[in-house]
Amino acid sequence: MFTETLTKRVRRSSLLDLLTGPHGVDRYTELVDPTWTRGEGRARVVGVRRNTPRSVTLTLDPNRAFRAGMPGFRAGQYVNVTVEVDGRRRTRPYSIASGEGDRYLELTIGRHDGGVVSPYLVEHARRGLVVGLDSVGGEFTLPETLTEPVLLVSGGTGITPVMSMLRTLRARRHRGRVVFVHYARSAEEACYRDELALTAAEMPNVTVLHGYTREPAASDLGGRFGSDHVAATDIQPEHVYVCGPPALVDAVREQFPNAQSESFVPPVLTPQEASGGRIRFSDSEIEVDDDGTPLLSQAEAAGLTPESGCRMGICFSCTRRKNSGAVRNVITGAVSSTDEEDVQICVSAPVGDVDIAL
């Protein structure tokens, strides 16, 4: 019975593939509604809130393909979000702020000056925008059960994964002590201030403390994280989670060497001739030191035989997927650091570490 249904379904889907070939059914349905894809996780932005001057909070309604591929995320994990900016797809990891089991995904994105995706979203995100979603990941997660006191520390938009943890604990009707410490420039820039106040009011076991680096008078905590702040929490935490700028993570680690941490640091571009980086050919599991020449010649020097053609950047025979890292086009000099992008390896030289599907 089951196999019968399955065969029928397979038969139906292969007929559909034949009829919609060679493009595939998604390439037709997405023209009716861009979230109607079977093979690609996508989401529609159903809510946009600009609660602080330098951030935007998006509510995403993921399509079935995404929900089928990701039955549930764990509090603290991130998702890769793909946005098209000026015709170019850009993928960035963003921590999910919603609690475990929520149907919608909430992201709060802080403006990173000099960046591409975050300023775009902060300024231009609107309801109806469709974004790509894939690979939920991250080890910065809450355990299934916990009883001992928990300390959650965050700075700026690093609040999102710990917000997810707090929301999850709240949904679980968690009874243990939780102290939530958040640092922002000012009260105005502190994300989720109202919701945190509400949570603290409703849950006697939860304490929320704010530190405003530019408004010491309005702060619960003065200055940077240190032993005095630990004392102010009034708990001996068993679990410590910190997400924010590297300096904050370091300061927390100094007090709690076992603290779990997450910190997204944007890539630093140094467009120079010889980069001193490492190249990882991910398909063949080979790593070499960059010698400054295009990836194609370095791959060949490493004993690989990638498909190639003109070796002058016109035929695109050698185009490969760059998983991560920055490359410089040796003809135009243009540097590109987009993750998950196709590059012509014959004219792309590494700028720092590069991971390429070869």
Add this chain to the structure above:
Amino acid sequence: MTDTLTTTDETPTDDTPTVETATTQPGPAQTISKTVAGKTVTLTPEQAEAFGRELDELKERVIADLGERDATYIRRMIKAQRSLEVGGRALLFGGIFPPFWLAGTAMLGLSKIIDNMEIGHNVMHGQYDWMGDPAISSRGFEWDTACPADQWRHSHNYMHHTYTNIVGLDRDVGYGILRMSADQKWKPYYLGNPLWAFLLMVLFQYGVALHEMESEKIASGEISIKDKREILSGIWDKTKRQTLKDYVAFPLLAGPFAPWVFTGNLTANLIRNVWSYMIIFCGHFPEDVQEFTIEETKAESRGQWYFRQILGSANLTGGKLFHILSGNLSFQIEHHLFPDIPAHRHAEISESVREICGRYGIPYNTGPLPRQFATVVRKIVRLALPWT
């Protein structure tokens, strides 16, 4: 796809991180000259360098400007094509009613033309790879025709675009079955030149599909059919699916109306075949388009490579719709100079290209389709004769 060409031993393998490693290696500087329509065109190495630089700059200006406009353009084109396809196929289900059959066939034919020309050919050139959308990327795209995309990328993007019009290297000079250059030695088989050309036109999608088989090399014993087993299986898989789709699955779905769907699909494929054949043959075969010898092009600089692309290509004049339906191959010259920039940009830069060519005294071959195609037909017939 590991064909090695003994004649291209200049493959750069040294490790100097300079721009030159990625371009054709400059050989000893030589003045090049060609006689076009009785006039000799000469380019000194210095002129060639300056000429190449001007074209490079033109390209960089376009590359720097790529963005949302181009993304919107190609997505609109895709939407138009898919809508024509769905609409055309739907109308053909009612094809027993003649106006439906005619409209459905025309729409499906147009859809296939746009899919192959303005979308497929151009996307597979990597013109939209900068967008990072796998559905519009050179490696990911597959088109609605018998030829498998990966084989096309090798024979067309690499062989034809790198070795354009070099007799003996560019298999698009006659496609291994026609005599399209006087430099191809005559043999009795070529008496059938006009007939072979006509058959190729009608069956164009299969001709294109079989291109990578290099059947002429199999016939001459240079290679064995065994060497081409993988290629053949790729062609077979793709052709099988295309045939099943157009000639079995869709007609069967129409039940009693199968004959109308079948003939509609057949006619739509024929329309696409004839149209793309005409456009493509007008790219490199009209009168005064130059061929080159391997010897002539052995030590080409980038500027000289541009020179060959221009003298080896011809444009077509026409309106906006004509350019779209030709996949902007009506700007064959611009396409051959910059095969990787979105083709809808070619019209915008053609004036500049023409102006640059004018200053260096390089002829720019262009004309309306009927005139250009007439010279192609004349060439096909003339070269059938032994004394040509």
